[in-house]
Amino acid sequence: MQVSVESTSNIERVLTVQVPAERIDTEVAARLQRLKNQVRLDGFRPGKVPLKVVKQRYGNSVYSEVLGEVMQSSFEEAVTQEQLKPAGAPSIEPISVQPGEALEYKATFEVYPEIELADMSDVQITRPVVEIESADVDKMIEKLREQRRNWEPVERAAAEGDQVVIDFTGYIDGEAFEGGQGQDMPVVLGEGQMIPGFEEQLLGVKAGDEKSIEVTFPEDYHAEKLAGKAARFEIKVKAVNEARLPEIDDEFCKQFGVEEGGIERLREEIKANMERELNQAIKGKLKQQAMDALLEKHDVEVPKSLVKEEINRLKQQAAQSSGQQDLSAMPDEIFEDEAKRRVSLGLIVGQVIKDHDLKLDQDRVEAALDELASSYEDSEQVKQYYRSNRDQMSMLEAMVLEEQVVDWVVSQAQVSEDKQSFDDLMNPKSNEG
Numbered sequence: 001m002q003v004s005v006e007s008t009s010n011i012e013r014v015l016t017v018q019v020p021a022e023r024i025d026t027e028v029a030a031r032l033q034r035l036k037n038q039v040r041l042d043g044f045r046p047g048k049v050p051l052k053v054v055k056q057r058y059g060n061s062v063y064s065e066v067l068g069e070v071m072q073s074s075f076e077e078a079v080t081q082e083q084l085k086p087a088g089a090p091s092i093e094p095i096s097v098q099p100g101e102a103l104e105y106k107a108t109f110e111v112y113p114e115i116e117l118a119d120m121s122d123v124q125i126t127r128p129v130v131e132i133e134s135a136d137v138d139k140m141i142e143k144l145r146e147q148r149r150n151w152e153p154v155e156r157a158a159a160e161g162d163q164v165v166i167d168f169t170g171y172i173d174g175e176a177f178e179g180g181q182g183q184d185m186p187v188v189l190g191e192g193q194m195i196p197g198f199e200e201q202l203l204g205v206k207a208g209d210e211k212s213i214e215v216t217f218p219e220d221y222h223a224e225k226l227a228g229k230a231a232r233f234e235i236k237v238k239a240v241n242e243a244r245l246p247e248i249d250d251e252f253c254k255q256f257g258v259e260e261g262g263i264e265r266l267r268e269e270i271k272a273n274m275e276r277e278l279n280q281a282i283k284g285k286l287k288q289q290a291m292d293a294l295l296e297k298h299d300v301e302v303p304k305s306l307v308k309e310e311i312n313r314l315k316q317q318a319a320q321s322s323g324q325q326d327l328s329a330m331p332d333e334i335f336e337d338e339a340k341r342r343v344s345l346g347l348i349v350g351q352v353i354k355d356h357d358l359k360l361d362q363d364r365v366e367a368a369l370d371e372l373a374s375s376y377e378d379s380e381q382v383k384q385y386y387r388s389n390r391d392q393m394s395m396l397e398a399m400v401l402e403e404q405v406v407d408w409v410v411s412q413a414q415v416s417e418d419k420q421s422f423d424d425l426m427n428p429k430s431n432e433g
Contacts, residue, residue: 002014002072003082009301011301013110014107015107016081016106017103018104020102021101021102021103023070024063024103024233025099027066028059028205031065031341032054032361036051041053076105084111085112087111087305088109088304090108091107093105102190111303113301115298115348117351120297121413122414125409125416126154126289126415126416127282127285129224129417130278130422140270141266146245149243150246151163156206158203158205160223163189163240163241164187165238166182167184168185168233168235168236168415169181169234170232171234172226177231177293189202189203196218198213198233202235210235213235215233231376276374281426286405294352295348300347302343302350306334307343310335310339310342310343311339315327315330318330360400368396369396
Protein backbone atom coordinates (compact mmCIF):
# COMPACT_ATOMS: atom_id res chain seq x y z
CA MET A 1 0.00 0.00 0.00
CA GLN A 2 1.36 3.42 -0.99
CA VAL A 3 0.54 6.52 1.06
CA SER A 4 1.39 10.20 0.59
CA VAL A 5 0.44 13.09 2.91
CA GLU A 6 -0.24 16.72 2.03
CA SER A 7 -0.77 19.46 4.65
CA THR A 8 -3.28 21.93 3.28
CA SER A 9 -3.54 23.96 6.53
CA ASN A 10 -2.32 23.74 10.12
CA ILE A 11 -4.84 21.02 10.88
CA GLU A 12 -6.10 19.76 7.50
CA ARG A 13 -4.44 16.79 5.84
CA VAL A 14 -4.99 15.06 2.50
CA LEU A 15 -3.96 11.42 2.25
CA THR A 16 -3.53 9.84 -1.16
CA VAL A 17 -3.78 6.08 -0.74
CA GLN A 18 -3.13 3.39 -3.34
CA VAL A 19 -4.14 -0.19 -2.57
CA PRO A 20 -2.90 -3.05 -4.83
CA ALA A 21 -5.59 -4.66 -6.98
CA GLU A 22 -4.62 -8.08 -5.63
CA ARG A 23 -5.88 -7.20 -2.15
CA ILE A 24 -9.34 -6.39 -3.47
CA ASP A 25 -9.49 -9.14 -6.07
CA THR A 26 -8.51 -11.80 -3.53
CA GLU A 27 -11.25 -10.75 -1.12
CA VAL A 28 -13.86 -10.50 -3.89
CA ALA A 29 -12.98 -14.00 -5.13
CA ALA A 30 -13.21 -15.44 -1.61
CA ARG A 31 -16.65 -13.92 -1.04
CA LEU A 32 -17.97 -15.09 -4.39
CA GLN A 33 -16.76 -18.60 -3.60
CA ARG A 34 -18.64 -18.52 -0.29
CA LEU A 35 -21.73 -17.25 -2.07
CA LYS A 36 -21.49 -20.10 -4.58
CA ASN A 37 -22.12 -22.56 -1.76
CA GLN A 38 -24.97 -20.52 -0.24
CA VAL A 39 -27.13 -19.03 -3.01
CA ARG A 40 -30.18 -20.68 -4.43
CA LEU A 41 -31.02 -20.06 -8.08
CA ASP A 42 -33.72 -21.65 -10.17
CA GLY A 43 -32.38 -24.49 -12.30
CA PHE A 44 -29.44 -25.28 -10.05
CA ARG A 45 -29.13 -27.60 -7.07
CA PRO A 46 -28.01 -25.93 -3.78
CA GLY A 47 -24.23 -25.52 -3.79
CA LYS A 48 -23.95 -26.36 -7.47
CA VAL A 49 -24.41 -22.90 -8.99
CA PRO A 50 -21.45 -22.26 -11.34
CA LEU A 51 -19.03 -19.60 -10.12
CA LYS A 52 -19.42 -17.78 -13.45
CA VAL A 53 -23.17 -17.42 -12.86
CA VAL A 54 -22.63 -16.22 -9.27
CA LYS A 55 -20.13 -13.65 -10.51
CA GLN A 56 -22.52 -12.39 -13.20
CA ARG A 57 -25.35 -12.07 -10.68
CA TYR A 58 -23.50 -10.75 -7.62
CA GLY A 59 -20.07 -9.61 -8.81
CA ASN A 60 -20.76 -5.86 -8.89
CA SER A 61 -22.41 -5.72 -5.47
CA VAL A 62 -19.67 -7.83 -3.86
CA TYR A 63 -16.99 -5.64 -5.46
CA SER A 64 -18.69 -2.45 -4.12
CA GLU A 65 -19.00 -3.97 -0.66
CA VAL A 66 -15.33 -4.98 -0.56
CA LEU A 67 -14.29 -1.62 -1.97
CA GLY A 68 -16.01 0.24 0.86
CA GLU A 69 -14.51 -1.98 3.53
CA VAL A 70 -11.01 -1.74 2.05
CA MET A 71 -11.26 2.05 1.88
CA GLN A 72 -12.14 2.15 5.58
CA SER A 73 -9.51 -0.35 6.72
CA SER A 74 -6.77 1.08 4.49
CA PHE A 75 -7.50 4.60 5.75
CA GLU A 76 -7.06 3.42 9.33
CA GLU A 77 -3.82 1.67 8.37
CA ALA A 78 -2.59 4.79 6.57
CA VAL A 79 -3.18 7.22 9.46
CA THR A 80 -1.49 4.77 11.82
CA GLN A 81 1.46 4.42 9.44
CA GLU A 82 1.79 8.22 9.12
CA GLN A 83 1.20 8.77 12.84
CA LEU A 84 -1.78 11.05 12.28
CA LYS A 85 -4.67 11.63 14.73
CA PRO A 86 -7.88 12.37 12.77
CA ALA A 87 -10.30 14.66 14.61
CA GLY A 88 -13.27 13.42 12.63
CA ALA A 89 -14.42 11.25 9.76
CA PRO A 90 -12.63 11.81 6.42
CA SER A 91 -14.13 13.01 3.17
CA ILE A 92 -13.25 10.32 0.59
CA GLU A 93 -12.71 11.20 -3.07
CA PRO A 94 -12.17 8.10 -5.29
CA ILE A 95 -9.54 8.46 -8.02
CA SER A 96 -9.49 4.95 -9.43
CA VAL A 97 -11.99 2.24 -8.49
CA GLN A 98 -12.05 0.03 -11.59
CA PRO A 99 -12.10 -3.77 -11.08
CA GLY A 100 -8.72 -5.31 -11.82
CA GLU A 101 -6.89 -2.04 -11.18
CA ALA A 102 -5.29 -0.63 -8.05
CA LEU A 103 -7.67 1.27 -5.78
CA GLU A 104 -6.66 4.91 -5.40
CA TYR A 105 -8.44 7.61 -3.40
CA LYS A 106 -7.91 10.85 -1.54
CA ALA A 107 -9.02 11.27 2.07
CA THR A 108 -9.36 14.81 3.41
CA PHE A 109 -9.69 15.28 7.16
CA GLU A 110 -8.64 17.42 10.12
CA VAL A 111 -6.16 16.38 12.76
CA TYR A 112 -5.91 17.42 16.40
CA PRO A 113 -3.87 20.63 16.66
CA GLU A 114 -0.43 20.64 18.21
CA ILE A 115 -0.50 22.80 21.34
CA GLU A 116 2.58 24.19 22.99
CA LEU A 117 1.73 25.27 26.52
CA ALA A 118 2.43 28.92 27.27
CA ASP A 119 4.18 30.41 30.29
CA MET A 120 1.48 31.12 32.88
CA SER A 121 3.67 32.95 35.41
CA ASP A 122 2.27 36.41 34.58
CA VAL A 123 -1.37 35.35 34.96
CA GLN A 124 -3.21 37.27 37.68
CA ILE A 125 -5.69 35.26 39.76
CA THR A 126 -7.76 36.53 42.67
CA ARG A 127 -8.71 34.08 45.41
CA PRO A 128 -11.80 35.06 47.44
CA VAL A 129 -11.28 34.88 51.20
CA VAL A 130 -14.51 34.61 53.16
CA GLU A 131 -15.36 33.84 56.77
CA ILE A 132 -18.91 32.89 57.64
CA GLU A 133 -19.95 35.15 60.48
CA SER A 134 -22.74 34.67 62.99
CA ALA A 135 -24.63 37.46 61.22
CA ASP A 136 -24.47 35.46 57.96
CA VAL A 137 -26.16 32.52 59.70
CA ASP A 138 -28.75 34.90 61.16
CA LYS A 139 -29.50 36.23 57.69
CA MET A 140 -29.89 32.70 56.33
CA ILE A 141 -32.33 31.84 59.11
CA GLU A 142 -34.35 34.92 58.20
CA LYS A 143 -34.49 33.72 54.59
CA LEU A 144 -35.76 30.35 55.81
CA ARG A 145 -38.43 32.13 57.87
CA GLU A 146 -39.49 34.15 54.83
CA GLN A 147 -39.79 30.97 52.77
CA ARG A 148 -42.30 29.69 55.35
CA ARG A 149 -44.18 32.92 55.90
CA ASN A 150 -47.94 33.00 56.20
CA TRP A 151 -50.17 35.78 54.88
CA GLU A 152 -52.87 37.39 57.01
CA PRO A 153 -55.34 40.01 55.73
CA VAL A 154 -55.06 43.59 56.98
CA GLU A 155 -57.35 46.60 56.54
CA ARG A 156 -54.60 49.18 56.15
CA ALA A 157 -53.02 50.48 52.93
CA ALA A 158 -50.54 48.21 51.18
CA ALA A 159 -46.86 48.81 51.89
CA GLU A 160 -43.69 47.32 50.45
CA GLY A 161 -43.39 43.68 51.44
CA ASP A 162 -47.15 43.17 51.60
CA GLN A 163 -49.02 40.76 49.38
CA VAL A 164 -51.75 42.30 47.23
CA VAL A 165 -54.31 39.94 45.64
CA ILE A 166 -55.70 41.43 42.44
CA ASP A 167 -57.83 40.89 39.35
CA PHE A 168 -56.54 42.74 36.31
CA THR A 169 -57.05 43.29 32.60
CA GLY A 170 -54.41 44.83 30.34
CA TYR A 171 -55.07 47.03 27.32
CA ILE A 172 -52.84 48.18 24.46
CA ASP A 173 -54.21 50.93 22.21
CA GLY A 174 -57.54 50.54 23.97
CA GLU A 175 -57.91 46.81 23.27
CA ALA A 176 -57.44 43.93 25.70
CA PHE A 177 -54.45 41.78 24.70
CA GLU A 178 -53.87 38.06 24.98
CA GLY A 179 -52.20 37.08 28.24
CA GLY A 180 -53.04 40.41 29.86
CA GLN A 181 -55.72 39.08 32.24
CA GLY A 182 -55.44 37.59 35.70
CA GLN A 183 -57.70 36.67 38.60
CA ASP A 184 -56.81 36.31 42.27
CA MET A 185 -53.19 37.03 41.38
CA PRO A 186 -50.97 37.38 44.48
CA VAL A 187 -48.31 40.08 44.04
CA VAL A 188 -45.69 40.75 46.72
CA LEU A 189 -44.81 44.42 46.47
CA GLY A 190 -41.10 44.98 46.00
CA GLU A 191 -40.18 41.48 44.80
CA GLY A 192 -40.18 42.52 41.14
CA GLN A 193 -42.31 39.68 39.81
CA MET A 194 -44.26 42.09 37.59
CA ILE A 195 -42.94 44.40 34.87
CA PRO A 196 -41.20 47.61 36.03
CA GLY A 197 -43.60 50.25 37.35
CA PHE A 198 -46.46 47.82 38.04
CA GLU A 199 -45.84 47.04 41.71
CA GLU A 200 -44.84 50.58 42.63
CA GLN A 201 -48.27 51.86 41.59
CA LEU A 202 -49.98 49.41 43.94
CA LEU A 203 -48.38 50.94 47.03
CA GLY A 204 -51.11 52.48 49.17
CA VAL A 205 -54.07 50.53 47.78
CA LYS A 206 -56.63 48.88 50.07
CA ALA A 207 -58.94 45.89 49.68
CA GLY A 208 -61.86 46.85 47.45
CA ASP A 209 -60.00 49.60 45.59
CA GLU A 210 -60.09 49.84 41.82
CA LYS A 211 -57.17 51.46 40.07
CA SER A 212 -55.93 52.16 36.57
CA ILE A 213 -52.17 52.12 36.01
CA GLU A 214 -49.99 52.71 32.99
CA VAL A 215 -46.71 50.87 32.31
CA THR A 216 -44.38 50.14 29.41
CA PHE A 217 -43.17 46.65 28.63
CA PRO A 218 -39.34 46.34 28.52
CA GLU A 219 -37.70 46.33 25.10
CA ASP A 220 -36.29 42.84 25.80
CA TYR A 221 -39.60 41.40 27.04
CA HIS A 222 -39.90 37.68 26.25
CA ALA A 223 -43.13 38.15 24.27
CA GLU A 224 -41.96 40.05 21.19
CA LYS A 225 -45.40 41.42 20.33
CA LEU A 226 -45.49 43.21 23.71
CA ALA A 227 -41.86 44.35 23.88
CA GLY A 228 -41.61 48.13 24.20
CA LYS A 229 -45.39 48.63 24.12
CA ALA A 230 -47.23 51.04 26.43
CA ALA A 231 -50.12 49.40 28.27
CA ARG A 232 -52.94 50.27 30.67
CA PHE A 233 -54.06 47.87 33.38
CA GLU A 234 -57.44 48.06 35.06
CA ILE A 235 -57.01 46.56 38.52
CA LYS A 236 -59.39 45.46 41.28
CA VAL A 237 -57.79 44.87 44.67
CA LYS A 238 -59.26 41.78 46.35
CA ALA A 239 -57.11 41.73 49.48
CA VAL A 240 -54.06 43.19 51.18
CA ASN A 241 -52.10 40.66 53.24
CA GLU A 242 -49.28 41.09 55.70
CA ALA A 243 -46.50 38.54 56.13
CA ARG A 244 -46.33 36.61 59.41
CA LEU A 245 -43.01 34.89 59.95
CA PRO A 246 -42.83 31.69 62.04
CA GLU A 247 -41.25 31.80 65.47
CA ILE A 248 -37.76 30.32 65.77
CA ASP A 249 -38.59 27.45 68.06
CA ASP A 250 -38.35 23.67 68.18
CA GLU A 251 -41.23 23.31 65.71
CA PHE A 252 -39.44 25.57 63.25
CA CYS A 253 -36.26 23.50 63.62
CA LYS A 254 -38.13 20.25 63.02
CA GLN A 255 -39.21 21.53 59.60
CA PHE A 256 -35.53 21.24 58.62
CA GLY A 257 -35.02 17.76 60.06
CA VAL A 258 -33.58 18.92 63.40
CA GLU A 259 -35.40 16.80 65.95
CA GLU A 260 -33.01 17.46 68.85
CA GLY A 261 -30.69 20.26 69.82
CA GLY A 262 -33.04 23.09 68.87
CA ILE A 263 -31.83 26.31 67.34
CA GLU A 264 -28.15 25.72 68.14
CA ARG A 265 -28.17 22.44 66.24
CA LEU A 266 -30.03 24.12 63.37
CA ARG A 267 -27.44 26.90 63.25
CA GLU A 268 -24.65 24.29 63.08
CA GLU A 269 -26.30 22.52 60.15
CA ILE A 270 -27.03 25.78 58.36
CA LYS A 271 -23.41 26.88 58.77
CA ALA A 272 -22.17 23.50 57.48
CA ASN A 273 -24.38 23.89 54.38
CA MET A 274 -23.16 27.44 53.88
CA GLU A 275 -19.55 26.25 54.10
CA ARG A 276 -20.22 23.65 51.40
CA GLU A 277 -21.80 26.31 49.19
CA LEU A 278 -18.91 28.68 49.91
CA ASN A 279 -16.33 26.04 49.02
CA GLN A 280 -18.05 25.36 45.70
CA ALA A 281 -18.36 29.08 44.95
CA ILE A 282 -14.65 29.69 45.57
CA LYS A 283 -13.77 26.71 43.40
CA GLY A 284 -16.02 28.11 40.71
CA LYS A 285 -14.36 31.55 40.85
CA LEU A 286 -10.88 30.04 40.60
CA LYS A 287 -11.93 27.71 37.80
CA GLN A 288 -13.43 30.55 35.78
CA GLN A 289 -10.25 32.62 36.09
CA ALA A 290 -7.99 29.65 35.32
CA MET A 291 -9.95 28.60 32.25
CA ASP A 292 -10.16 32.18 30.97
CA ALA A 293 -6.38 32.45 31.38
CA LEU A 294 -5.77 29.21 29.48
CA LEU A 295 -7.92 30.44 26.61
CA GLU A 296 -6.26 33.85 26.55
CA LYS A 297 -2.77 32.32 26.51
CA HIS A 298 -3.44 29.76 23.78
CA ASP A 299 -4.74 30.47 20.30
CA VAL A 300 -6.02 27.06 19.24
CA GLU A 301 -7.27 26.25 15.74
CA VAL A 302 -10.13 23.90 16.46
CA PRO A 303 -11.26 21.16 14.05
CA LYS A 304 -14.67 21.91 12.52
CA SER A 305 -15.83 18.35 13.13
CA LEU A 306 -15.27 18.67 16.87
CA VAL A 307 -17.09 22.00 16.96
CA LYS A 308 -20.03 20.44 15.11
CA GLU A 309 -20.19 17.57 17.60
CA GLU A 310 -20.18 20.05 20.49
CA ILE A 311 -22.90 22.15 18.85
CA ASN A 312 -25.08 19.04 18.65
CA ARG A 313 -24.45 18.33 22.34
CA LEU A 314 -25.38 21.91 23.25
CA LYS A 315 -28.59 21.60 21.24
CA GLN A 316 -29.48 18.42 23.11
CA GLN A 317 -28.80 20.10 26.46
CA ALA A 318 -30.90 23.10 25.45
CA ALA A 319 -33.74 20.82 24.36
CA GLN A 320 -33.68 18.96 27.69
CA SER A 321 -33.60 22.12 29.80
CA SER A 322 -36.42 23.73 27.81
CA GLY A 323 -38.56 20.61 27.78
CA GLN A 324 -38.54 20.41 23.99
CA GLN A 325 -37.78 17.17 22.20
CA ASP A 326 -35.79 18.48 19.27
CA LEU A 327 -33.83 21.69 18.65
CA SER A 328 -31.83 20.31 15.74
CA ALA A 329 -33.42 22.81 13.36
CA MET A 330 -32.06 25.77 15.31
CA PRO A 331 -29.17 27.57 13.56
CA ASP A 332 -25.72 26.32 14.53
CA GLU A 333 -24.54 29.94 14.83
CA ILE A 334 -26.45 30.33 18.10
CA PHE A 335 -24.23 27.71 19.75
CA GLU A 336 -21.02 28.14 17.75
CA ASP A 337 -19.08 30.49 20.04
CA GLU A 338 -19.76 28.41 23.14
CA ALA A 339 -18.94 25.21 21.24
CA LYS A 340 -15.58 26.61 20.08
CA ARG A 341 -14.78 27.71 23.62
CA ARG A 342 -15.54 24.26 25.03
CA VAL A 343 -13.58 22.43 22.35
CA SER A 344 -10.60 24.76 22.74
CA LEU A 345 -10.59 24.36 26.51
CA GLY A 346 -10.90 20.60 26.21
CA LEU A 347 -7.84 20.44 23.94
CA ILE A 348 -5.79 22.79 26.13
CA VAL A 349 -6.76 21.02 29.36
CA GLY A 350 -5.87 17.70 27.75
CA GLN A 351 -2.45 19.08 26.83
CA VAL A 352 -1.85 20.25 30.41
CA ILE A 353 -2.73 16.80 31.71
CA LYS A 354 -0.43 15.15 29.19
CA ASP A 355 2.56 17.49 29.47
CA HIS A 356 2.53 17.57 33.26
CA ASP A 357 1.55 13.93 33.71
CA LEU A 358 -1.41 14.74 35.94
CA LYS A 359 -2.88 11.57 37.40
CA LEU A 360 -6.36 11.32 38.82
CA ASP A 361 -6.16 11.77 42.60
CA GLN A 362 -8.37 9.02 44.01
CA ASP A 363 -8.37 10.60 47.47
CA ARG A 364 -9.85 13.74 45.97
CA VAL A 365 -12.45 11.66 44.13
CA GLU A 366 -13.52 10.12 47.45
CA ALA A 367 -13.57 13.55 49.10
CA ALA A 368 -15.69 14.94 46.25
CA LEU A 369 -18.08 12.00 46.56
CA ASP A 370 -18.32 12.54 50.34
CA GLU A 371 -19.09 16.23 49.82
CA LEU A 372 -21.68 15.51 47.14
CA ALA A 373 -23.41 12.85 49.24
CA SER A 374 -23.38 14.89 52.47
CA SER A 375 -26.29 17.04 51.30
CA TYR A 376 -28.55 13.97 51.05
CA GLU A 377 -30.37 12.26 53.90
CA ASP A 378 -29.01 8.81 53.03
CA SER A 379 -25.45 9.67 51.99
CA GLU A 380 -24.30 6.04 51.85
CA GLN A 381 -26.99 5.18 49.33
CA VAL A 382 -25.87 8.10 47.14
CA LYS A 383 -22.26 6.91 47.29
CA GLN A 384 -23.28 3.39 46.38
CA TYR A 385 -25.28 4.72 43.43
CA TYR A 386 -22.24 6.56 42.07
CA ARG A 387 -19.88 3.64 42.62
CA SER A 388 -22.22 1.28 40.79
CA ASN A 389 -22.84 3.71 37.90
CA ARG A 390 -19.77 4.00 35.68
CA ASP A 391 -21.11 6.98 33.72
CA GLN A 392 -21.82 9.02 36.85
CA MET A 393 -18.48 8.08 38.39
CA SER A 394 -16.67 9.04 35.19
CA MET A 395 -18.27 12.48 35.31
CA LEU A 396 -17.16 12.91 38.93
CA GLU A 397 -13.61 11.80 38.07
CA ALA A 398 -13.49 14.21 35.12
CA MET A 399 -14.56 17.04 37.43
CA VAL A 400 -11.78 16.18 39.92
CA LEU A 401 -9.15 15.96 37.17
CA GLU A 402 -10.30 19.35 35.89
CA GLU A 403 -9.89 20.72 39.43
CA GLN A 404 -6.33 19.39 39.41
CA VAL A 405 -5.71 21.33 36.19
CA VAL A 406 -7.09 24.47 37.88
CA ASP A 407 -4.71 23.84 40.79
CA TRP A 408 -1.81 23.64 38.33
CA VAL A 409 -2.76 26.95 36.71
CA VAL A 410 -3.10 28.60 40.12
CA SER A 411 0.28 27.22 41.17
CA GLN A 412 1.88 28.86 38.12
CA ALA A 413 0.05 32.20 38.43
CA GLN A 414 0.38 35.26 40.63
CA VAL A 415 -2.36 34.90 43.23
CA SER A 416 -3.80 37.69 45.36
CA GLU A 417 -6.45 37.43 48.06
CA ASP A 418 -9.70 39.36 48.11
CA LYS A 419 -11.55 39.48 51.43
CA GLN A 420 -15.30 39.43 50.88
CA SER A 421 -18.45 38.84 52.85
CA PHE A 422 -20.40 35.65 52.32
CA ASP A 423 -23.30 37.60 50.80
CA ASP A 424 -21.07 39.55 48.39
CA LEU A 425 -19.52 36.35 47.06
CA MET A 426 -22.72 34.33 46.81
CA ASN A 427 -25.04 37.10 45.56
CA PRO A 428 -22.88 39.54 43.59
CA LYS A 429 -25.67 40.80 41.33
CA SER A 430 -28.04 41.60 44.18
CA ASN A 431 -25.32 43.70 45.80
CA GLU A 432 -24.39 45.75 42.74
CA GLY A 433 -25.30 49.40 42.69
